[in-house]
Amino acid sequence: MYSLLSNLELIAIMLFVLFSFIAANKAAKLVFNQTEKQLYRKTRKLLFWSVSLSLLAVAVAAADLMLAAAFSPLLWLDRLLIRTPLAVIPALLIWLGSYPRLRKLSQRTNGQTDAPPDVARRRQASAPAFIVPYQLAALSSMALFYFAxxxxxxxxxxxxxxxxxxxxFIASLLWMLQTHRNQLAAKAPLLYRPWRRRLKHTGVLLAAAAVSIPFITAMEGSRLPDNLSMMAGKGNSFGGLISKNGSGEILSQTATTTLDSLNYGTIAELAPFNMSSHYDREFKMILDKRFAFYDGSFAAYDTINGEVFPNTPMFVVKEGELVKTTIVNRSLVDHPMHLHGHHMLVLSRNNKPVSGSLWWSDTLDVAPGETYVVAFVADNPGIWMDHCHNLVHAAAGMTMHLMYEGVSSPLRSVQPLSIIRNSLYWTLV
Ligand SMILES: [Cu+2]
Structure with missing residues (x-):
């Protein structure tokens, strides 16, 4: 219910952004129409966009109100206090300010002639109270997008x-601009000048470039330092004193070398298999992120081999086989990969073979851009989960199965997603 309503609200917001920009653009261009016929046609079209915009505003408000009726305030307070007004107020202004003028314009008797619109028509078609509500809707839609x-x-x-x-502030600037245009339109027909449009587009591009500077600065500023105190954290109430009796100075520590399992320790025992062994099965596991449909939602999901559960193709093995898997992380976040029922031996990382003691792994953290080759013996028949151990990723579909030929399960779940959640929770952690 929560996902359904919030998805509904989000879709309505995205369409509101699109429709409001189309409507604002069409409204601003009305006064440039050179014949009554053209003006008539364009006003009729604007009527369609106005009604659509209002319906979308109603959808946003309805979704927010339903959330408010059924859930705790943390889930809807910002929606109801910010997003609902941002959608509803411009829609109301369109009905109060624009709609009566739109009706007047579209009900004229000489609507099918090629005569140029007279002064009264031009004034009507460029009245601030008529045009600005559409522009305000477009502005509000940007705010809606931001707050979403x-x-x-x-x-x-x-x-x-x-x-x-x-x-x-921007709305009042637009009002002034439209008042000026309205006065010009009263003097003479306004000519549509493409170069002005190009200039406007260039301005928008430059503004976007200017906005991207603080964006890039903030992104770079968020980089973590190479090393960080274990006590780092906002609002640390600890006071920075650690000792046996809770007071005193922190003992100075000498830096130690970083643990790297690739070459940690010495080879104490011979590996049961290595890169040059003969493998019965070789699999690839490509970890990535992409927009996908999953359990009724459309969002960016973490994928294995381009799919989310249960569409991810399973790995099928026979008992006794020696299996090699190459894991590649193309995404921008770590994925600690965990195979149930087996121990994986890490053979290499980024093509560098393991040179320390044997690196057996239950959960292998694969960082962005890393490639691991791991191997295991298929010696435990069953249907085993192979998933990211970031449980949020796993529950959102970053899950697949290792299956043995000839093994099946009579178990079913009435709620497929709960299979993943429960099995993750009870059997795999
Ligand atoms: Cu993950």
């Missing part, structure tokens, strides 16, 4: 006041 992807959680009014003030 950067929700102010926990809720703070400050997170709302700054964007709201900015929005009102």
């Amino acid at each position: 992807f950067f929700p102010p959680v926990p809720f703070r009014w400050l997170a709302v006041t700054v964007p709201a003030a900015l929005l009102l």
Whole structure:
């Protein structure tokens, strides 16, 4: 229910962004129409966009209200206090300010003639109270988009006041601009100048480039240092004193070398198999992220071989076989991969063979860009989960099965997703 409503709200918001920009663009261009016929046709079209926009605003509000009726405030407070007004207020202004003028314009008697629109028509088609509500809807849609992807959680009014003030400021600038255009339109027909449009586009591009500077700065600023105190963390109430009796200075520590399992220790025993062994099966496990449909949602998911569970093809083996798997992480986050029922022997990382003591692994953390080759003996018949041990990833589909030929299970689940969640929780952790 929660996912359904929040997805519904998100889809309505995305369409609101699209429709409001189309409507604002069409509304601003009305006054440039050179004949009554053209003006008539364009106003009829704008009527369609106005109704669609209002329906989307209703959808956003309805989804938010239903969330508010059924769930705890942390899940909907920002939605109801920010997103609902951002969608509903411009839609209301369109009905109050634009719609009556739109009706007047579309009900004219000479709507099918090639005569140029007269002064009264031009004034009507460029009245600020008519055009600005559409522009405000487009502005609000940008704010909606922002708050949908950067929700102010926990809720703070400050997170709302700054964007709201900015929005009102830009809206008043647009009002002034439209008043000016309205006055010009009263004097003479306005000519549509493509170079002005190009200039506007260039301005938008430059603004986008300017906005990307703080974005890149923030992204770079978020990089973690090479090494970090174990006590690092915002709001550390610890005071930084650790000792037996809870007071005193931290003992100075000498730096030690970093543990790297690839060459840690010495070869004490011979590996049962290595890169040059004969393998009965060789698998590839490509970890990545992409937009996908999963259990009724459309979002960016962590995938194995391009798929999410249960669409991920299984690895099928026979008892007694020697199996080699190459794991490649193409995504931007770590995936600690965990195979049930078997111990994997790591053979190499990024083509460098393991040179220390034998590196047996139950859960192998594969960092972005890394390639591991692992091997195991298929000596434990069953249907085993092979999944990312970041349980959020696993429950969202980064899960597959290692299966033995001839082995089946009579067990079923009425809720397929609960199979993953329960089995992760009870059998695999
Ligand atoms: Cu993962």
